[in-house]
Amino acid sequence: MVELLKMTTATQRKKAIRDAGYNTFLLKSEDVYIDLLTDSGTSAMSDRQWAGMMRGDEAYAGSRNYYNFENAVRKYYGYKYLIPTHQGRGAENILSKVLIKKGDIVPGNMYFTTTRLHQELAGGTFADIIIDEAHDPHSLHPFKGNVDLEKLDKLVKKYGAKKIPYVSIATTVNMAGGQPVSMKNLKDLRSYTRKHRIRIIHDMTRVAENAYFIQQREKGYQNKSIKEIVFEICSLTDGATMSAKKDALVNIGGFMATNEWDVFEEARNLVVVYEGLHTYGGLAGRDMEAIAIGIEESVNDKHQQARVGQVEYLGNKMIDYGIPIVKPIGGHGIFVDAKAFLPHLNQDQYPAQTLAAEIFIESGVRTMERGIVSAGRKPNGDNYYPKLELVRFTIPRRVYTQAHMDVIAEATAEVFRRRNKVRGLKMVYEPKYLRFFQARFEHL
Numbered sequence: 001m002v003e004l005l006k007m008t009t010a011t012q013r014k015k016a017i018r019d020a021g022y023n024t025f026l027l028k029s030e031d032v033y034i035d036l037l038t039d040s041g042t043s044a045m046s047d048r049q050w051a052g053m054m055r056g057d058e059a060y061a062g063s064r065n066y067y068n069f070e071n072a073v074r075k076y077y078g079y080k081y082l083i084p085t086h087q088g089r090g091a092e093n094i095l096s097k098v099l100i101k102k103g104d105i106v107p108g109n110m111y112f113t114t115t116r117l118h119q120e121l122a123g124g125t126f127a128d129i130i131i132d133e134a135h136d137p138h139s140l141h142p143f144k145g146n147v148d149l150e151k152l153d154k155l156v157k158k159y160g161a162k163k164i165p166y167v168s169i170a171t172t173v174n175m176a177g178g179q180p181v182s183m184k185n186l187k188d189l190r191s192y193t194r195k196h197r198i199r200i201i202h203d204m205t206r207v208a209e210n211a212y213f214i215q216q217r218e219k220g221y222q223n224k225s226i227k228e229i230v231f232e233i234c235s236l237t238d239g240a241t242m243s244a245k246k247d248a249l250v251n252i253g254g255f256m257a258t259n260e261w262d263v264f265e266e267a268r269n270l271v272v273v274y275e276g277l278h279t280y281g282g283l284a285g286r287d288m289e290a291i292a293i294g295i296e297e298s299v300n301d302k303h304q305q306a307r308v309g310q311v312e313y314l315g316n317k318m319i320d321y322g323i324p325i326v327k328p329i330g331g332h333g334i335f336v337d338a339k340a341f342l343p344h345l346n347q348d349q350y351p352a353q354t355l356a357a358e359i360f361i362e363s364g365v366r367t368m369e370r371g372i373v374s375a376g377r378k379p380n381g382d383n384y385y386p387k388l389e390l391v392r393f394t395i396p397r398r399v400y401t402q403a404h405m406d407v408i409a410e411a412t413a414e415v416f417r418r419r420n421k422v423r424g425l426k427m428v429y430e431p432k433y434l435r436f437f438q439a440r441f442e443h444l
């Protein structure tokens with residue numbers, strides 16, 4: 001499928017972003033030239049997936065497509081029991097309700113917005129146990145998604161293993177810039193958690209991209225396929241949540257999976273309250289078929305090589321222009337360091353939010369903020385002040401060409417040249433939950 005792109009003038013873009021409260025989530029897609037807001041649900045489906053869409057079995061219960069979905073999850077990920085959900089956060093809601101009790105601590109390799117909120121709404125407190133290097137945009141550590149086992153051990157000593165229902169492990173770590181976890185780290189974490197009888201729950205939204213990095217960077221994995229590596233990663237964990245809108249190449253869908261019958265039984269009961277019957281969980285039969293096929297396509301070695309290769313192409317162009325980005329280059333996008341890009345703005349002037357708006361004005365390229373706005377507030381109302389203040393250029397899979405990447409890098413370089421003249425923002429409207437989606441700003 002091809003789509004006409006709309007070219008706009010700088011005057012039109014200035015008006016569009018002002019009307020959107022300087023929040024790229026509030027822009028109309030029509031006004032966007034190249035859309036790098038997210039890689040979620042924005043990938044192009046394959047001919048095989050579209051053929052699968054035509055074979056939707058829209059029965060209320062026991063759809064054929066559900067069983068194909070279940071088979072794909074068992075075959076490629078190895079988890080025993082599947083709960084389909086409308087997307088990742090639907091799975092996080094159910095999982096958090098089943099496993100977290102008030103007062104529990106949930107350690108994780110950096111927070112993710114919706115994941116942490118569901119943990120907090122269930123009465124838990126998130127604790128960051130990622131290695132320090134993850135918070136440093138300059139560190140070249142090859143596995144910045146790794147867990148610091150000493151940080152975890154301190155929590156276990158302080159609160160006791162009984163207060164920790166599970167460790168939450170994301171592959172790759174979105175908020176750190178799409179950075180991978182190593183197999184060795186997962187194995188060490190597995191032996192530690194086995195000893196203390198703590199589960200590992202896997203946020204496997206980008207597990208195939210993580211597997212690609214293991215294949216490229218970790219000793220002993222050069223000759224293993226992505227398919228084998230993905231399966232091994234999953235085998236080191238007890239259950240998972242997934243947004244199929246990323247790795248699995250669909251426009252909508254997700255799931256929760258577990259190897260524990262008791263957890264499955266309770267989740268299967270809750271899914272009918274929040275999502276739909278346990279054999280569709282808020283999805284049409286055709287959507288489940290597209291996921292089943294997308295899971296298979298996501299573990300193709302050539303696909304991941306092209307996917308991550310395109311992201312690296314853009315990243316290296318940016319580096320050539322001298323633009324400060326998070327290194328090593330991550331799996332699903334380029335993360336520009338807004339603190340280094342706009343050093344004259346302090347964090348309360350929203351440097352990343354400002355930069356995303358400027359890039360749109362310059363070029364019609366839509367990016368998004370991953371800094372203080374995304375971090376939101378603690379349950380007591382104080383702002384979180386994340387070390388990383390980033391603008392995310394997320395690349396949809398199988399959508400854009402290398403020529404688009406050139407335009408994106410040139411536009412960013414243009415803003416970089418006039419960076420000293422860029423003014424910050426103030427927030428004029430703040431929603432209570434996940435404020436980055438709907439907050440509004442004005443120029444200072």
Ligand SMILES: *Cc1c(COP(=O)(O)O)cnc(C)c1O
Nearest residue numbers: 087088089112114174203205243
């Ligand atoms: C997108 C995402 C989620 C949430 O999934 P949705 O499908 O957007 O609800 C959870 N974790 C990570 C790492 C994600 O990138």
